[in-house]
Amino acid sequence: ILNVEQSPQSLHVQEGDSTNFTCSFPSSNFYALHWYRWETAKSPEALFVMTLNGDEKKKGRISATLNTKEGYSYLYIKGSQPEDSATYLCAFATNFGNEKLTFGTGTRLTIIP
Amino acid sequence: DVKVTQSSRYLVKRTGEKVFLECVQDMDHENMFWYRQDPGLGLRLIYFSYDVKMKEKGDIPEGYSVSREKKERFSLILESASTNQTSMYLCASSSSLHEQFFGPGTRLTVL
Numbered sequence: 001i002l003n004v005e006q007s008p009q010s011l012h013v014q015e016g017d018s019t020n021f022t023c024s025f026p027s028s029n030f031y032a033l034h035w036y037r038w039e040t041a042k043s044p045e046a047l048f049v050m051t052l053n054g055d056e057k058k059k060g061r062i063s064a065t066l067n068t069k070e071g072y073s074y075l076y077i078k079g080s081q082p083e084d085s086a087t088y089l090c091a092f093a094t095n096f097g098n099e100k101l102t103f104g105t106g107t108r109l110t111i112i113p
Numbered sequence: 114d115v116k117v118t119q120s121s122r123y124l125v126k127r128t129g130e131k132v133f134l135e136c137v138q139d140m141d142h143e144n145m146f147w148y149r150q151d152p153g154l155g156l157r158l159i160y161f162s163y164d165v166k167m168k169e170k171g172d173i174p175e176g177y178s179v180s181r182e183k184k185e186r187f188s189l190i191l192e193s194a195s196t197n198q199t200s201m202y203l204c205a206s207s208s209s210l211h212e213q214f215f216g217p218g219t220r221l222t223v224l
Binding site: 046 | 117144146148153154155156157158161163169171172203207209211212213214215216217218
């Protein structure tokens with residue numbers, strides 16, 4: 001079983017502040033790195049799918065970077081808002097030719113108004 | 114609007130019962146997945162399917178089986194439910210090598 005680690009496990013951030021958290025994954029057999037946002041009582045929703053070393057993706061105030069050689073990805077949130085409160089999951093896909101994702105345990109983000 | 118639906122949001126069953134969890138997607142996706150989510154353990158893959166009648170074991174297949182007779186439907190079967198199968202079950206679908214779309218989840222309690 002592949003090991004995907006996320007840190008921190010939980011985070012409290014003041015509204016308006018920026019924050020970031022980390023996903024670490026195996027650097028061998030890399031195919032893709034996914035980020036999902038999972039709000040309470042809703043389904044996980046995809047934020048980004050990243051495949052290339054050095055990739056940077058952005059969606060509004062949220063952005064992500066990818067380093068496949070050292071096996072990590074950062075997710076950044078600029079100017080946190082209450083609606084950003086959620087659990088953020090990363091998931092790793094290998095190049096073994098199937099669709100399987102291995103998920104981290106997530107970073108639970110709470111924005112304090 | 115793309116959609117993955119699951120047959121129940123909440124389910125309570127007794128130990129030893131056979132349990133069926135149904136998942137339907139309307140996006141014509143080839144791939145479908147069943148996960149369970151437990152506190153502190155994240156999402157763990159039980160089984161997935163990349164085509165009709167095809168299935169592959171995930172990381173924790175023991176105690177479960179699956180069925181995919183039609184492209185849009187993927188069923189998870191607990192042959193004889195046990196208390197350690199109390200969990201949140203999430204279904205997802207995807208087209209090849211793309212993001213997964215998740216259903217709302219089924220919270221199963223086995224007494």
